Amino acid sequence: MQLRYSFRLYPNGPQRSALARAFGCARVVYNDALRARETARAGGEAFPKTGDLSKLLITEAKKTEERAWLGEVSAVVLQQSLRDLDTAYRNFFDGLKGKRPRMGAPRFKSRKDNRQAVRFTANARWKVTTGADLSLPKIGNVRVKWSRNLPSAPSTVTVIKDAAGRYFASFVVETDPETLPETGQVVGIGLGLGHFAVLSDGTKIDAPRFLRRAEKKLKRTQQALSRKAEGSRNRGTARVKVACAHAQVADARREFHHQLSTKLIRDNQAVAVEGLAVKGLARTRLAKSVHDAGWSAFVAMLEYKAAKFGRTFHRIGRFEPTSQVCSACGVKDGPKPLHVRIWTCEACGAVLDRDINAAVNVAKAAGLAVSACRAQVRPVLVPAQRVEAGTHRDGQPTVVGIPAL
Numbered sequence: 001m002q003l004r005y006s007f008r009l010y011p012n013g014p015q016r017s018a019l020a021r022a023f024g025c026a027r028v029v030y031n032d033a034l035r036a037r038e039t040a041r042a043g044g045e046a047f048p049k050t051g052d053l054s055k056l057l058i059t060e061a062k063k064t065e066e067r068a069w070l071g072e073v074s075a076v077v078l079q080q081s082l083r084d085l086d087t088a089y090r091n092f093f094d095g096l097k098g099k100r101p102r103m104g105a106p107r108f109k110s111r112k113d114n115r116q117a118v119r120f121t122a123n124a125r126w127k128v129t130t131g132a133d134l135s136l137p138k139i140g141n142v143r144v145k146w147s148r149n150l151p152s153a154p155s156t157v158t159v160i161k162d163a164a165g166r167y168f169a170s171f172v173v174e175t176d177p178e179t180l181p182e183t184g185q186v187v188g189i190g191l192g193l194g195h196f197a198v199l200s201d202g203t204k205i206d207a208p209r210f211l212r213r214a215e216k217k218l219k220r221t222q223q224a225l226s227r228k229a230e231g232s233r234n235r236g237t238a239r240v241k242v243a244c245a246h247a248q249v250a251d252a253r254r255e256f257h258h259q260l261s262t263k264l265i266r267d268n269q270a271v272a273v274e275g276l277a278v279k280g281l282a283r284t285r286l287a288k289s290v291h292d293a294g295w296s297a298f299v300a301m302l303e304y305k306a307a308k309f310g311r312t313f314h315r316i317g318r319f320e321p322t323s324q325v326c327s328a329c330g331v332k333d334g335p336k337p338l339h340v341r342i343w344t345c346e347a348c349g350a351v352l353d354r355d356i357n358a359a360v361n362v363a364k365a366a367g368l369a370v371s372a373c374r375a376q377v378r379p380v381l382v383p384a385q386r387v388e389a390g391t392h393r394d395g396q397p398t399v400v401g402i403p404a405l
Helices: 013-042 050-059 068-072 075-096 215-226 233-267 287-293 295-309 354-365
Strands: 002-010 116-120 133-136 140-145 157-161 167-174 186-191 195-199 204-206 270-274 312-316 342-344 351-353 376-378
Touching: 013 050, 013 068, 013 075, 013 116, 013 140, 013 157, 050 075, 075 116, 133 157, 140 167, 186 233, 186 295, 186 354, 195 354, 215 233, 233 295, 270 295, 270 354, 287 295, 295 312, 351 354
Parallel strands: 186 270, 270 312, 351 376
Antiparallel strands: 002 140, 002 167, 116 157, 133 140, 157 167, 186 195, 195 204, 342 351
């Protein structure tokens, strides 16, 4: 399987300038190729092939005065920019054919985009030096903060600059699945807003609400940005501060997702989670809380970590009535308002916690053998059988049946 590893880069001043030139040249070649293809499409002509575009927009363009500065960056970066355009068109047409989710047509890139990236392949002869720096052609040896070892030798590296002005090196490597020791535990997971996750064993994990906790800071930085004049240097500095504040929130949320998903995968042999209509919920008054939770990113982490560590991952349909079915007897009790957190089954009398009951039903819908005993808030009172005898507090035996008058 393929995994992506990202590490923080710390380029110096000249290296940041060289990376800015690489970002700009790759963007210009991408836009030129997109313009050439859109012109051909408007004129009813066939799309120019990548080889023809490479010869026209890179090789021949370097010989002209208008595009002579393309020779200041690695040619591999420019070639990869054309391949990125091919991938964008392929994904667009596959979406129209129903082979993948639909997405928009390729668009022109801007130097004001929040994210800039260039990719170096093995042909660029990039390498990791003996001093643990990343050597990039026509850029130099860039300092890297290595947080772990790569499982195998990568063939490409992508250098990314985000909206906060941070630089990252992203490696895609081939790795074999790692099998963890088997456990007899299985778990169903119910996702929500009051609690981020509720497990079928009764565990409730509070929602950290990173965005809500950072709202005051975000408000101050956004207000400071709004007071700066358009096009001024101070406005650019304020914009970076806003981006850094949002990046801190996103990093904290991602770290929480990673820690929780890793723990669930390591502790359980099988994991079941319910599919949620995130796009639909994001159009309601709960939109901010839904985006703050980040359910889709968390479920994606569970899925790829299950494949990596040899666990079983189940995703049940979003229309499964997990909140309407009693996990003790299986009787469907009908929909309930959101403010009803504890309810009593009319069939068996079990008093159930709404969230835990739903998590148990998620596991059962996935075919996992879980116990529903923890779904009850308190045990159901069962009347004693008439053939049973008990004792009073004074130790005298009780009389079975109806006493004689």
